[in-house]
Amino acid sequence: MWLFxxxxxxxxxxxxxxxxxxGWLGMWPTLGIVILTAAVGTVxxxxxxxxxxxxxxxSFQEMRxxxxxxAHGAMVLASGLLLLTPGFFTDGVGFALLVPGVRSVILRYVRSKVRIQSFQYGAQTAPRAEDDIIDLTADAEPRDRPSGWTKPD
Known part of the structure; x- marks a missing residue:
């Protein structure tokens, strides 16, 4: 319902x-403001x-x-979409998302609502004995001919 x-x-x-x-400024100044906010927002x-x-x-180089x-990058992207959408409300929200403090508050709120059950970072660990392992190459027949994706010699 909230989406509707x-x-x-x-x-x-x-x-x-x-x-x-x-009605307050006139048509041309209003359109000028919309175009100006889109240009400034893009920059x-x-x-x-x-x-x-x-x-x-x-963060990738330092393994952090x-x-x-x-999350900040996604909010900056959303900000760009809002700033390119013509309108004063969407411009206000878009410019607000460009403020790092506002993004941090939103991120803290989202973190309080999301529960992470597991997180794995870095190299994969060896499979445990209770994991199901399916080896698809063990029963594969060798191919005498090239596949249809390669050029014949």
């Missing part, structure tokens, strides 16, 4: 804001996205947990 309200409520809110701002999203990508690469960096 989101898909109906946000466009209705955007239309109401367009009517209010358009900011690009710079923050590249910064998050660099942090992600560092990349979860937080990935």
């Amino acid at each position: 309200l989101l898909f109906v409520g946000v466009p209705v809110l955007e239309i109401a804001l367009f009517l209010q701002v358009g 900011l999203v690009r710079s923050q996205g590249l910064a998050q990508l660099a942090k992600l690469q560092n 947990d990349p979860t937080e960096t990935l």
Whole structure:
């Protein structure tokens, strides 16, 4: 039900804001603001996205947990989508997601609602005796001819 309200409520809110701002400023300044926020948002999203990508690469090189960096990167991506969507409400939410403090608060909230049951990072461990192991190559017949994917000699 909340998804339905989101898909109906946000466009209705955007239309109401367009009517209010358009009535107050006029059509051309309103359209100028929409285009300006999209351009500024694109520049900011690009710079923050590249910064998050660099942090992600560092976390992989240093073998650190990349979860937080990935979450921030996903929020920066969502911010870019919201800033490119015409509207004042979506621009406000998009610019808010560009603030690292806001992203951290959202991440803390999501962490409080999510329970991780298992996490494995790094090299895989050897299979335990109770694990089911299916060896598909043991009974395979050797092929005398090349597959259809390779060129014949």
